[in-house]
Amino acid sequence: MAKGFVEIRAVSHLAERALVDGKIDTALRHLEHMRMIADVCHNLPGDFLPKRRKARERKAIKSLRFHLRELDPDDRAAQWVAEHLESAGFDYVRVLRDRIKWKHAR
Known part of the structure; x- marks a missing residue:
């Protein structure tokens, strides 16, 4: 989960850079990657709660x-x-x- 959060943070910078450079398709791919990681990790805190x-x-x-x-x-x-x-x-x-x-x- 921690690696997922770090990766989301890193990829967000790549998405921002792609937007600044006008590379919309690249930025959207980065956003989709971040969403995939968030989807994978969203239940993990509850899984480790008991x-x-x-x-x-x-x-x-x-x-x-x-x-x-x-x-x-x-x-x-x-x-x-x-x-x-x-x-x-x-x-x-x-x-x-x-x-x-x-x-x-x-």
Whole structure:
């Protein structure tokens, strides 16, 4: 979630620069990227809210399953989630092994 917020902040500067340069299509692509990250992250604070570890774990796994199983493998949001989990060294495939519909392509 923190990486998502940082990325939104960074991309907002790229969108602003594109607008100043008159590159409307580029600015719109940056805005769409920011919206995708916001959509992915919007439920995460609630997923990590429960005080009990087991409840927090269940909510987090449910959220991961939605983003990695319910989304099309070509969906940029699913790819974004997978890339960030991998960069953090999180073995999400183990959690989703029996339910995953696609394999993350490297």
